[in-house]
Amino acid sequence: MTDPRSPGAAPTLEDVARAAGVSRATVSRVINGVRNVDPAIQEAVRQAVSSTGYAPNRAARSLVTRRTDAIALVVSGAGGEPDGEGPAEEGSFTAQVFADPFFGRVVTGIVNYLRPRGMHPVLMFAETSRARDEVLAYLRQGSADGALIVSTHAQDPLPGLVTEAGLPAVLYARPARPTRISYVDLAHRDGARLAAEHLLARGCRRIATISGPLDIPAAQERLAGFRDTMARHGRAGAPVAEGLFTQESGEAAMERLLAEHPDLDGVFAGNDLMATGACHVLREHGRRVPEDVAVVGFDDSRAASACRPPLTTVRQPVEDMAAEMAGLLLDRLAAPERPATSVIFEPVLVVRDSA
Amino acid sequence: MTDPRSPGAAPTLEDVARAAGVSRATVSRVINGVRNVDPAIQEAVRQAVSSTGYAPNRAARSLVTRRTDAIALVVSGAGGEPDGEGPAEEGSFTAQVFADPFFGRVVTGIVNYLRPRGMHPVLMFAETSRARDEVLAYLRQGSADGALIVSTHAQDPLPGLVTEAGLPAVLYARPARPTRISYVDLAHRDGARLAAEHLLARGCRRIATISGPLDIPAAQERLAGFRDTMARHGRAGAPVAEGLFTQESGEAAMERLLAEHPDLDGVFAGNDLMATGACHVLREHGRRVPEDVAVVGFDDSRAASACRPPLTTVRQPVEDMAAEMAGLLLDRLAAPERPATSVIFEPVLVVRDSA
DNA sequence: AGGGTCGGATAGAGCGCTCTCCCAGGGTTC
DNA sequence: GAACCCTGGGAGAGCGCTCTATCCGACCCT
Numbered sequence: 126m127t128d129p130r131s132p133g134a135a136p137t138l139e140d141v142a143r144a145a146g147v148s149r150a151t152v153s154r155v156i157n158g159v160r161n162v163d164p165a166i167q168e169a170v171r172q173a174v175s176s177t178g179y180a181p182n183r184a185a186r187s188l189v190t191r192r193t194d195a196i197a198l199v200v201s202g203a204g205g206e207p208d209g210e211g212p213a214e215e216g217s218f219t220a221q222v223f224a225d226p227f228f229g230r231v232v233t234g235i236v237n238y239l240r241p242r243g244m245h246p247v248l249m250f251a252e253t254s255r256a257r258d259e260v261l262a263y264l265r266q267g268s269a270d271g272a273l274i275v276s277t278h279a280q281d282p283l284p285g286l287v288t289e290a291g292l293p294a295v296l297y298a299r300p301a302r303p304t305r306i307s308y309v310d311l312a313h314r315d316g317a318r319l320a321a322e323h324l325l326a327r328g329c330r331r332i333a334t335i336s337g338p339l340d341i342p343a344a345q346e347r348l349a350g351f352r353d354t355m356a357r358h359g360r361a362g363a364p365v366a367e368g369l370f371t372q373e374s375g376e377a378a379m380e381r382l383l384a385e386h387p388d389l390d391g392v393f394a395g396n397d398l399m400a401t402g403a404c405h406v407l408r409e410h411g412r413r414v415p416e417d418v419a420v421v422g423f424d425d426s427r428a429a430s431a432c433r434p435p436l437t438t439v440r441q442p443v444e445d446m447a448a449e450m451a452g453l454l455l456d457r458l459a460a461p462e463r464p465a466t467s468v469i470f471e472p473v474l475v476v477r478d479s480a
Numbered sequence: 481m482t483d484p485r486s487p488g489a490a491p492t493l494e495d496v497a498r499a500a501g502v503s504r505a506t507v508s509r510v511i512n513g514v515r516n517v518d519p520a521i522q523e524a525v526r527q528a529v530s531s532t533g534y535a536p537n538r539a540a541r542s543l544v545t546r547r548t549d550a551i552a553l554v555v556s557g558a559g560g561e562p563d564g565e566g567p568a569e570e571g572s573f574t575a576q577v578f579a580d581p582f583f584g585r586v587v588t589g590i591v592n593y594l595r596p597r598g599m600h601p602v603l604m605f606a607e608t609s610r611a612r613d614e615v616l617a618y619l620r621q622g623s624a625d626g627a628l629i630v631s632t633h634a635q636d637p638l639p640g641l642v643t644e645a646g647l648p649a650v651l652y653a654r655p656a657r658p659t660r661i662s663y664v665d666l667a668h669r670d671g672a673r674l675a676a677e678h679l680l681a682r683g684c685r686r687i688a689t690i691s692g693p694l695d696i697p698a699a700q701e702r703l704a705g706f707r708d709t710m711a712r713h714g715r716a717g718a719p720v721a722e723g724l725f726t727q728e729s730g731e732a733a734m735e736r737l738l739a740e741h742p743d744l745d746g747v748f749a750g751n752d753l754m755a756t757g758a759c760h761v762l763r764e765h766g767r768r769v770p771e772d773v774a775v776v777g778f779d780d781s782r783a784a785s786a787c788r789p790p791l792t793t794v795r796q797p798v799e800d801m802a803a804e805m806a807g808l809l810l811d812r813l814a815a816p817e818r819p820a821t822s823v824i825f826e827p828v829l830v831v832r833d834s835a
Numbered sequence: 836a837g838g839g840t841c842g843g844a845t846a847g848a849g850c851g852c853t854c855t856c857c858c859a860g861g862g863t864t865c
Numbered sequence: 866g867a868a869c870c871c872t873g874g875g876a877g878a879g880c881g882c883t884c885t886a887t888c889c890g891a892c893c894c895t
Contacts, residue, residue, distance in 0.1 A: 135620070135622070137880095137881055137882085138882065138883095139881080147844080147845090148844070148845050148846075149845090149846095149881090149882080149883090150844075150845060150847095150883080150884080151843090151845080153882070153883060153884085154843095154844090157883085159884095160842090160843080161842065162843075162844085163842095163844085166844085180617055180621045181621060181882075182543070182621060182622055182880085182881050182882070183622060183623045184539045184542035184622060184880085184881080184882090185539075185850090185880070185881035185883090186881080186882055186883075187538075187539035187542075187850095187882090188537070188543055188850045188851065188852085188880090188882070188883090189849080189850050189881090189883045190850095190882085190883070191850085193538075193539070195602065198603075219587075219588045219591055219592055220588045220799070223581075223584030223585070223587055223588050224584060224782050226578075226579070228584070229579060229583070229584060230575075230578070232603065233574045233575045233578050236603060236605065240605070240611075245602050245604065245618070245623075246602070247550065247600050247601065247602050247603075248587070248591060248600070248601050249600065250591065250595070262535055263600070265490070266535045266538045267490070267537055267538060268600075372786050373786075401786075405788050408788075409788075427579050431727050431756075433760050433763075433764075444575070492850095492852085493851065494851080502874080502875085503874070503875045503876075504851090504853090504875090504876095505853080505854080505874075505876080505877095506873090506874060506875075509853095509873095509874090512853085514853095514854095515872090516872065516873065517873070517874085518874085521873090521874085536851085537851050537852070539850085539851080540851035540880090541851080541852055542852090542880095543850090543851080543852070543853090543880045543881065543882085544851090544853045544854080544879080544880050545852085545853070545880095546880085
């Protein structure tokens with residue numbers, strides 16, 4: 126509490142050293158726990174630290190260690206070049222992003238992994254080319270040690286730019302163009318197969334699917350997995366309606382499907398939000414779920430258990446995947462020379478009431 | 481691109497100065513736009529900056545300016561001292577937090593405000609006393625310029641600790657103990673009044689409420705506002721069931737209410753998630769919403785419009801409130817001497833189909 | 836006993852930037 | 866024409882930390 130300098134100033138290493146009667150270097154060593162320090166002196170230093178209320182200045186430390194203990198968590202949007210989007214548009218992007226429970230799960234997984242390791246996530250968006258430049262500049266300034274990138278679209282140039290600049294990064298989902306960059310992904314095709322086979326095994330004969338936006342690789346893969354499986358069971362040409370991964374779009378898609386194929390008895394939705402929308406519409410049209418029409422979702426998000434009836438769905442372990450992403454990045458930071466490794470997770474079918 | 485130093489190293493101010501044939505100070509002036517610099521020299525410097533691919537080192541800058549352009553966005557939990565909670569418990573806290581659409585909206589509002597101003601949010605949690613200490617240490621290290629605190633419970637000691645340490649901060653929701661700290665809040669009582677009056681005006685005669693957890697001030701206020709209004713209309717003693725602001729707890733509360741008061745014709749739920757749960761349960765019990773039982777929610781979150789039927793609800797402008805919070809903090813940083821000011825937002829009733 | 840070794844502490848050189856001086860030179864004022 | 870100001874640029878001192886090189890003394894070996 127004794128502050129020998131100007132009262133407002135935070136105590137520095139120097140102050141602690143003086144209080145403990147040792148040199149700055151010794152205090153530094155005690156604080157960072159490097160090399161052997163005499164236990165008695167160690168104790169004296171600790172005393173001095175707590176009596177001065179010392180907290181090491183992070184900027185000064187960063188300046189010499191070249192580490193910030195910060196990780197940029199960037200949500201990257203469409204690759205659209207037109208920068209004419211105003212602030213209103215930008216706002217809608219971020220609003221849209223967080224409306225999806227998916228991102229909450231990603232954040233949860235990352236935070237839980239990073240936190241016990243003393244690293245902190247800095248939230249960033251890169252939906253316009255200007256925002257992308259800002260993210261790049263941020264990283265190049267050494268403001269963060271690396272980036273965790275969640276891309277919503279395949280053509281996203283950010284992963285390429287980041288690796289090109291030699292910045293450590295890990296992606297959620299495989300990039301469109303193969304790049305020398307680590308990523309974490311799900312075996313979407315296998316997941317879709319699980320869903321299709323479950324519907325078939327249940328005895329459904331007229332099965333349709335509501336796909337996600339087809340410019341998103343995950344949506345393509347899920348659709349492809351569904352189609353392959355159906356074809357393998359001699360049921361090629363199942364009806365498809367494209368949605369946007371939102372509940373509203375799921376409702377609209379279900380309406381279309383129902384209008385064209387009133388007799389369908391099974392639906393595979395590309396995610397739980399759309400499945401929820403589909404259930405609503407089915408019920409409004411007097412169809413019982415699962416008695417008349419069985420519905421399978423994808424993700425096993427909060428929406429799946431909240432839905433009435435609770436959704437049978439394909440589990441994507443988002444939190445685990447996000448944690449793995451953070452783990453890969455930290456590994457990379459610890460050993461930059463090692464080649465980029467990626468991890469593919471296997472989905473699991475979670476059977477509830479909707480199918 | 482010409483790098484006179486060791487190839488891997490990032491260019492420094494010195495390098496740019498050499499390339500432009502001026503001093504470090506001049507380059508710094510051009511980059512930070514301070515004082516007059518000869519246009520020709522300015523141009524030369526810009527040239528040099530882009531040819532060297534220079535990006536100012538943030539740590540070095542922070543060290544002297546004492547600013548980081550980072551803001552800690554801390555989600556603060558219960559005040560529970562018992563630190564015996566393992567990592568599993570911690571994980572469940574963060575998972576729980578992001579399952580609520582509320583936090584997504586807060587993040588959206590904050591990010592949209594901070595971003596154009598070149599500030600970056602660092603995500604932190606402070607649900608245990610250890611985590612709280614870490615947040616405090618982080619702030620005291622000068623790792624962030626200030627804190628935006630979203631407390632989920634009233635007894636949270638963090639606001640007090642932060643102000644005590646003289647760290648700039650702004651809260652979402654008024655603190656339990658009056659503290660010299662800015663905050664942003666909603667007139668919850670008025671919101672509840674709006675809801676109650678709407679149900680009464682609709683002709684509902686047997687109105688119950690599902691409150692949020694009563695250790696949360698917002699939940700208390702909403703309940704108090706509801707009760708006051710009912711009493712003022714000669715209907716004191718309306719049934720109350722306590723929930724936890726989750727859909728599941730809303731379902732459970734509705735079950736209890738229905739068991740004891742099968743004849744009720746109106747429900748005011750403390751938030752939209754619980755209102756959604758209530759709707760599910762009502763329908764399962766054969767009650768039509770709104771014909772048999774009218775339901776009003778609170779928040780106007782995504783859940784309100786996603787619900788079937790779409791919920792009549794009390795709008796809490798979370799994004800605006802969060803942006804205001806960020807605004808108050810930046811004001812405070814710009815003028816530390818000014819007294820703390822707070823802002824209370826007025827809720828609005830949004831009439832949809834459920835009541 | 837002398838030289839080698841090694842644990843344990845210090846001195847001091849930066850890390851890359853900002854910012855306060857200080858100086859040169861040209862214009863203004865009386 | 867001298868004293869003054871004002872604009873634009875440079876020199877250099879630090880910000881608080883880490884880390885290498887160095888030193889000191891105690892201990893061991895022959």
